[in-house]
Amino acid sequence: MGQRVAVVGAGMTRFVRRAQETGKELSWQAAKAALDSCEMTIDDIDCVAMGTAPDAFDGVHMKGEYLSDGAGAWGKPYFRTYVGGGTGVFVTIQGWYQVASGMFDTCLVVAEEKMSSTQPHAQGAFITIFDNILERPLGPNLLWIFALEMNRYMSVHGLEKRDIAAVSVKNKRNAAGHPAALLGEADITVDDVLNSEVLAWPVQRLDVSPVSDGAVAVVLAAEHVAKRMTDKPVWVDGVGWHLDTAYWTNRDLYYPDYVEYAARMAYEMAGIREPRKEIHIAEPYDPFDYKELHHLEGLLLFDKGKAPEAMRDGVLNRDGDLPSTPSGGLLGVGNPIAAAGLMKIAELFWQLRGEAGARQVPGDPRRGVAQAWGDLMQVGTVVVMGK
Amino acid sequence: MSPRRRLRSVEGPKPEERPAILLGPRYLRDKEFRSAVGAVDFAVEARYAWDTGVAISTYLRGLKEGKILARHCRKCRRILVPPRMFCEQDFRPTDRWVEVQDTGRVNTFSICYVRWDMEPLKIPEIPAVIEIDGASPGIGFMHKLGEVDPDRVSVGMEVQAVWKPPDERVGSILDIRHFRPRDASLREKGSSRGRTKSTARKPAARRKR
Numbered sequence: 001m002g003q004r005v006a007v008v009g010a011g012m013t014r015f016v017r018r019a020q021e022t023g024k025e026l027s028w029q030a031a032k033a034a035l036d037s038c039e040m041t042i043d044d045i046d047c048v049a050m051g052t053a054p055d056a057f058d059g060v061h062m063k064g065e066y067l068s069d070g071a072g073a074w075g076k077p078y079f080r081t082y083v084g085g086g087t088g089v090f091v092t093i094q095g096w097y098q099v100a101s102g103m104f105d106t107c108l109v110v111a112e113e114k115m116s117s118t119q120p121h122a123q124g125a126f127i128t129i130f131d132n133i134l135e136r137p138l139g140p141n142l143l144w145i146f147a148l149e150m151n152r153y154m155s156v157h158g159l160e161k162r163d164i165a166a167v168s169v170k171n172k173r174n175a176a177g178h179p180a181a182l183l184g185e186a187d188i189t190v191d192d193v194l195n196s197e198v199l200a201w202p203v204q205r206l207d208v209s210p211v212s213d214g215a216v217a218v219v220l221a222a223e224h225v226a227k228r229m230t231d232k233p234v235w236v237d238g239v240g241w242h243l244d245t246a247y248w249t250n251r252d253l254y255y256p257d258y259v260e261y262a263a264r265m266a267y268e269m270a271g272i273r274e275p276r277k278e279i280h281i282a283e284p285y286d287p288f289d290y291k292e293l294h295h296l297e298g299l300l301l302f303d304k305g306k307a308p309e310a311m312r313d314g315v316l317n318r319d320g321d322l323p324s325t326p327s328g329g330l331l332g333v334g335n336p337i338a339a340a341g342l343m344k345i346a347e348l349f350w351q352l353r354g355e356a357g358a359r360q361v362p363g364d365p366r367r368g369v370a371q372a373w374g375d376l377m378q379v380g381t382v383v384v385m386g387k
Numbered sequence: 388m389s390p391r392r393r394l395r396s397v398e399g400p401k402p403e404e405r406p407a408i409l410l411g412p413r414y415l416r417d418k419e420f421r422s423a424v425g426a427v428d429f430a431v432e433a434r435y436a437w438d439t440g441v442a443i444s445t446y447l448r449g450l451k452e453g454k455i456l457a458r459h460c461r462k463c464r465r466i467l468v469p470p471r472m473f474c475e476q477d478f479r480p481t482d483r484w485v486e487v488q489d490t491g492r493v494n495t496f497s498i499c500y501v502r503w504d505m506e507p508l509k510i511p512e513i514p515a516v517i518e519i520d521g522a523s524p525g526i527g528f529m530h531k532l533g534e535v536d537p538d539r540v541s542v543g544m545e546v547q548a549v550w551k552p553p554d555e556r557v558g559s560i561l562d563i564r565h566f567r568p569r570d571a572s573l574r575e576k577g578s579s580r581g582r583t584k585s586t587a588r589k590p591a592a593r594r595k596r
Binding site: 017106133135155 | 469505
């Protein structure tokens, strides 16, 4: 590979249910915070990568262009990327290969989402992901696919809902230490989740992350630039992505093969042979509580069906053997789609530098993996970071 | 190659002492938002008319005749439903049409109590993925279950299509009204609409949002 790439700065806005700021203003706030965090100005940036989900959320067509000014892209090479929920991690990969290739030395990566504009509910925009001829006549809603996948995962492995609900509790508690969190709750219990309203069994309200507004940005730099700027660069050691078929009723939803393939690609690039020993922090994608467990298995960090046991045994807690989602994740901090994925990259940056404050994972973690998921339950995007 | 831009020297406060998390966005309550100066409401008027394609138009014609049609790929030997004219795995044309059964097994299901806009449904819906008999293992499509108490639905349950009468069929996935249990003892009596008033797995009392 060409140039070695580091994350040298990160910034984010608070995630809120409905922000007064426009998407453009949110992008500006996050981009400026990321630049300030590493004492750079926009003049130091060679190109800008933007990640943001469907135009339909904003009702603004060509949203990438609309957001470009806020993202610092004026007069610069700029591109927008979108792979559903997988966007936030994938946009990091997009930025990475601009720099790794030697084409540019620095890249500002920005991810933004403003879901509150869609009336009456952001789900209205999601419905159109279903097949227009064969599925939409059935009157689906987005919860269906999560509920169908969750039930398949639980049924194949004989899992208890209680063990899955514990993930939601962990993440909302972790988020209590996050200044940007929308749903941090230090005192929430598993019973609160199990007693919450059933939306689409087995999915209950507290199994689900909230729709949110927010933005996150990170700065990527080539090795020779990064080493001049900071003595604590966090390296992008490996990247991977993979897509499964959109014929989602033709494959078994109990296991995300595409996440495994993406993870294998990233681990190989990072020289990781035994992820269970070499990964110290995981930030898997957690729009629903079972998804975190599903993805930890796809990331090869647990055997198939065994992640819930690890949850029960405390392995995934902040002070456990494999802290998972110490940020609080989508369930706790919030889920402005693309921004939530990039938050996971930012969290690894802060964790590996020892700057995560109340959320800091003990024991000097040296390596972490961030992952996001999306499209029609078919894309896996993975980044391995190390110091 | 890249123009090397001059970087500012690293001086002043250490980066980690700068706030990286902004508490900037101002949270708006719904009332504030609705009453804000210049708040704009807009509805997109977009209509579409879709071709159904080569494979799916044949499939829909089959449904109108009360048949479920699939495509066979001789290379991977899969029987594919929904059908496609090419095999995405072998990346070659599929070879022939075959008729599969209108029975199958529940691969997974949900019991859904809300509409897409999160408004509650009086009668829950039971979406399911049905593995179709005659298609390759694990291959099927999404539909809804009916004539069954939600509490008695299980993964692996054998089901059969309930068709609309021929003169009501138009060539749509809705020509199949729903799938019901093959085992008559699992069927809910007196319900033919694929709906149920069962209180099984009833949601906990609606809580404040």
